[in-house]
Amino acid sequence: MAKELTKRSTDYSKWYNELVANADLAEHSAVKGCMVIKPYGYAIWENMQAVLDKMFKETGHVNAYFPLFVPKSLFEAEEKNAAGFAKECAIVTHYRLKANPDKPGSLMVDPDSKLEEELIVRPTSEAIIWKTYKGWIQSYRDLPLLINQWANVVRWEMRTRLFLRTTEFLWQEGHTAHATREEAIEETEKMLGVYADFSENFLAIPVLRGIKSANERFAGAEETYCIEALMQDGKALQAGTSHFLGQNFAKAFDVKFSNKEGKLDYVWASSWGVSTRLMGALIMAHSDDHGLIIPPKMAPIQVVIVPIYKTDEEHAKIVEHVSVLKKELEAQNIRVKFDDRDTQRPGFKFAEHELRGVPVRLGIGPKDLESGKIELARRDTLTKESVERTNVVAIVVALMVEIQTSMFNLALQRRAESTSVVNTWEEFEAALEKGGFIYAHWDGTPESEQKIKEKTKATIRCIPIDNIKENGKCILTGNDSKQRVVFARAY
RNA sequence: CGGGGUGUAGCGCAGUUGGUAGCGCAUCUGCUUUGGGAGCAGAGGGUCGUCAGUUCGAGUCUGGCCACCCCGACCA
Known part of the structure; x- marks a missing residue:
């Protein structure tokens, strides 16, 4: 483990990579582009899942x-959606290996095992569903049919x-x-609300709730809603x-129902998702040069107790x-870990739990036992104080709320500081240099949006x-605009 | 798929004109330590990405292949 992380100000991207590795969240695997999520990282994901799952229910x-594989004929049934994903699909074409006669000890794809129809590894499950x-x-x-899958x-x-x-x-x-149609739209908006609520009240990340432009819309959707967060690098x-989704998938898969009037009609649909990408958001929204900072509601360990002793x-x-x-x-539902390893010294433990973002650390040594006090360190502010043993539980309980709120407010403040309102192309370019969300007028055409993207990488x-x-007036064309939209460079 | 780069111990790296491989961290053992990443002493650990070539001799030179990283196009 490296003693010091690269600073955010030096190389944000490097800082992120080192943090993910050193805080034991995930690592690269033997499969290109695929990661191993390590137990500590997975514990955070499990906390996210638990909260979201409850909200969905x-x-x-x-x-x-539903299955991992989608037969190609099904996949291509909704044309826009299929075209949208065509360039990034893994395809199963064979189902058997055999010994390679030219190279003993190695295996080869058995050419006799070719599938009649290729199977697409799902990039999303609309088709099979x-x-x-x-x-x-x-x-x-x-109806309605309200199903989720992990x-x-x-x-x-x-x-x-x-x-x-x-x-x-x-x-x-x-x-x-x-x-x-109305009910499907209501559902779409409701779930966006669930995501925004989750992001703000559990991840402590403020988000913009919005609608995507045609260029950024999900292939196969009539309208895509999103929550957009701002990272510390702008x-x-x-x-x-x-x-x-309108009736696009119902029409593609011929899903009709008899309505109350006895007439057949296509059903209306929605789909919605969040991914392990939220882990990236959580990391980049809050953490500092010392390591991860996890909001108490998401922290696998909320309080760590480090003993200090000689004999x-x-x-x-x-x-x-x-x-x-x-x-x-624990009686107050706090997730506590007593780090009683005798193989590491206290200083090492302090640094390690800091790197892993444990919200509160309690240090207890001989001096504390004598004075009836405990040392309490707060991860988000890096502050330390000595508190009375008799008050510790109440203080910790209050801190769980205080840290959660304080982290959200800090993120909100950072976003406010990184948000610009611009009226001209020059102002727009200057704001992009600074980073952050930029409110600017746009004439509403995909062509202008595309041109702005090509010129500046902002979407x-x-x-x-x-x-x-x-x-x-549109910052690019000067054409009439009825509202400002939010631009930024994005992950 | 284009442009650039790198493959040497678990990780990060050094290795000169070609002469048989080293440093730091980590690991293991022992002693001393323990309130912010301990110190000292010792030990273990390598098909130098891979295949071929040149040579008495290749980590080092030549060529092919493979992998990974960075920058672009694509994207939650």
Whole structure:
């Protein structure tokens, strides 16, 4: 483990890579572009899953599981969606290996095992799911159908980065079917709300809620909604998306239902997802040059207790003391770890837990036992204080809320400082240098958006949902515009 | 797929005109230590990416291949 991380100001990208590795979140695997999520990183993902899963169930959804493989004929049924993913699909063409006669000890693909029809490894599951829904939906009484699945998907990316873009990643995908257009749109917006709520209140990351421009829209959707977060380097990150699919998939897979009037109609659909990319968002939104900072609600370990001692007698006393304290904290539903390893010294443990982003650290040594105090260190502010043993539990409980709020507010403040409103091309370019979200007028044409992207690498992150209407001139063309949209360079 | 770069111990690297491989960290053992990443002493660990060529002799020179990284186009 390196003693010091590269500083964010020196090389943000390097800082991120080192942090992911050193904090034991994930590592590169023997498979190009695919990562191994290590136990500590996976524990954070599990916390995300647990909260989201509860939220999905509270909004009426149930979980199911659909296959990893999608027959090519099904995949291509919804043309726009298939075309959108065509360039990044892994394809299974054979089902058997055999001994290689030219090279003893090695295996080769058995040419006799060619599949009649190729199988696509799902980049997303709309096709297989809508094929299935056809059999499940006949009447308005079968609607709405509100299903989510936790799964892995594969998108063959050119360039990958741990958590942010990997060839295989974990996510959840909700797929719902509704009797009316309005209901499907309502569902799409509701789930965007769930994502925004999760991001802000659990990940402590403020997000913009918005609609994607046509260029950035999900292939096969009529409308794509998104939450956009801002990272500390001024780049935007799409943290979640929710799609109103109209009747596109219903038509492609012939999913019709009898409505109350006895007439056949295609069902209306939504789909929505967040992925392990949220791990990247969590890391880049909060962490500092000392390592990870995890908001208490997501931290696998919320409080770590480090004993300090010289002799076995001292150690025994501390163990006794800590076992009581640990129970008291656990009774308040705090996730506590007593780091009683005798193979590492206290200083090492301090640094390690700091690197791993444990929100609160308690240090207990002989001096504390004598004075009835405990040293309390706060990860987000790097502050230390000595507190009365009798008050520790109450202080820690309050700190869990305080740190969560404080982290959100800091992220919110950073975003505010990195948000610009510009009116001219010169101002726009200057704002891009600085980074962050840029509110600017755009004439609404895909051509202008494309041109701006080619010139500056900036894309329209979203058109905010509660956007204020305001007449102005497009920063590129000078044409009339009815509202500002949000530009940024993005991950 | 284009442009650039790198492959030597678990990780990061050095290796001169070609002469049989080394440093730091990590690991292991022992002693001393323990309130912010311990110190000292000792030990283990290598098909030098791979295949061929030149040579008495290749980590070093030549050629092919493979892998990975960075920059572009694509993308949650």
